[in-house]
Amino acid sequence: MSESPDESAQSAFNHPVSRRGFLKYFLLGISTVATAGGVLTPIIAYLWPPKQAAAAGGGPVAVGATSDLPVGKGHVYSVANKPVLVIHTEDGFKALSAVCTHLGCIVYWSEERAVIACPCHAAYFSINGDVISGPPPSPLPTYQVQVQGDQIYVQGG
Amino acid sequence: MQAKPRASWWTRVGDWLDERFDVRIPLQAFLKKPVPKHAIKWYFCLGGITFALFAIQGITGILLSLYYKPTPNEAYESILFIMNNVRFGWLIRGLHHWSASLMIAFCVAHMLRVYITGAYKKPRELNWVAGVTLLLLTLAFGFTGYLLPWDQKALWGSTVGSEILGVVPLVGKALLGLLRAGADITGLTLTRFYGIHMLVLPLLAFLFLGVHFIIIRRQGISGPL
Numbered sequence: 398m399s400e401s402p403d404e405s406a407q408s409a410f411n412h413p414v415s416r417r418g419f420l421k422y423f424l425l426g427i428s429t430v431a432t433a434g435g436v437l438t439p440i441i442a443y444l445w446p447p448k449q450a451a452a453a454g455g456g457p458v459a460v461g462a463t464s465d466l467p468v469g470k471g472h473v474y475s476v477a478n479k480p481v482l483v484i485h486t487e488d489g490f491k492a493l494s495a496v497c498t499h500l501g502c503i504v505y506w507s508e509e510r511a512v513i514a515c516p517c518h519a520a521y522f523s524i525n526g527d528v529i530s531g532p533p534p535s536p537l538p539t540y541q542v543q544v545q546g547d548q549i550y551v552q553g554g
Numbered sequence: 555m556q557a558k559p560r561a562s563w564w565t566r567v568g569d570w571l572d573e574r575f576d577v578r579i580p581l582q583a584f585l586k587k588p589v590p591k592h593a594i595k596w597y598f599c600l601g602g603i604t605f606a607l608f609a610i611q612g613i614t615g616i617l618l619s620l621y622y623k624p625t626p627n628e629a630y631e632s633i634l635f636i637m638n639n640v641r642f643g644w645l646i647r648g649l650h651h652w653s654a655s656l657m658i659a660f661c662v663a664h665m666l667r668v669y670i671t672g673a674y675k676k677p678r679e680l681n682w683v684a685g686v687t688l689l690l691l692t693l694a695f696g697f698t699g700y701l702l703p704w705d706q707k708a709l710w711g712s713t714v715g716s717e718i719l720g721v722v723p724l725v726g727k728a729l730l731g732l733l734r735a736g737a738d739i740t741g742l743t744l745t746r747f748y749g750i751h752m753l754v755l756p757l758l759a760f761l762f763l764g765v766h767f768i769i770i771r772r773q774g775i776s777g778p779l
Contacts, residue, residue, distance in 0.1 A: 447639045
């Protein structure tokens with residue numbers, strides 16, 4: 398085996414990667430990563446959960462008219478992409494997170510028993526969100542709610 | 555005195571597979587065809603470009619199907635949602651829109667190249683037939699996809715386009731009813747076109763592309779002029 402002077406010089410230093418090889422893989426690697434990134438970034442961003450129409454800056458969000466929610470009724474509205482249970486009590490409107498603190502089911506207002514109930518594991522919350530019975534580890538967070546004109550506004554965020 | 559360099563990892567993966575399936579030689583015979591000198595010209599790339607556009611249509615089409623809703627009440631809204639709310643939705647839909655038009659253009663350009671170089675002649679008649687079938691499938695893709703945005707242009711474009719089928723002698727009205735799923739374009743037409751666009755045509759396209767490619771590899775590229 399006759400080696401050219403270049404090669405013998407290289408083997409003397411015992412470099413596993415030649416300068417040419419390094420440049421080749423370096424440039425090939427950069428271009429491959431850049432191309433893959435340029436293609437994959439829009440695709441992954443596209444698959445990411447898209448932004449839904451929501452109130453900007455977490456301000457009050459109009460959820461409905463007061464006439465749609467008579468005294469004693471409750472309804473779950475979407476406020477800034479989060480389900481919020483709004484209940485019309487005799488003392489006015491109450492708004493609470495509708496996500497059960499146990500395993501995340503959506504709770505509902507049980508009109509006849511006047512409690513908030515979770516359909517999944519028989520949890521009950523009081524009108525203030527405190528746990529009455531069942532497995533939830535903590536009370537339901539509450540939201541500020543106000544009425545302007547005939548519209549119900551819930552403070553999002 | 556250097557030791558024999560270790561084979562690259564893909565060579566070793568290939569060796570591993572070849573040891574078990576004995577596929578290297580038959581696959582090489584199929585995949586490693588040198589391109590003849592007379593065919594190293596840009597206008598011999600038109601078919602390959604058409605296929606590249608088809609691949610783009612496949613990928614962007616799958617992505618669009620994740621947000622598109624093929625119902626009369628929601629179709630147009632879901633297009634607006636893709637354009638305004640989905641990240642890079644404008645890009646994916648734009649790619650699908652422009653590649654669709656370009657695919658038809660390149661398909662026709664490829665056909666002209668084959669015609670001008672006489673590549674359709676014996677023994678390649680059936681590959682011409684497969685190619686024309688692929689052109690018709692591409693046009694069918696375009697026609698069914700045109701309705702899906704469900705805006706005024708889509709509705710009237712599809713109305714006028716499908717009307718042509720109605721003038722076929724004797725069976726025209728029946729065919730038109732079959733295509734539209736009724737007397738005019740309704741939500742039933744939308745889901746029908748959606749199913750054809752998303753399932754029927756892709757399956758047929760894959761079938762005829764496979765035939766097209768196997769024949770070209772079996773027969774080779776036609777000789778110089």
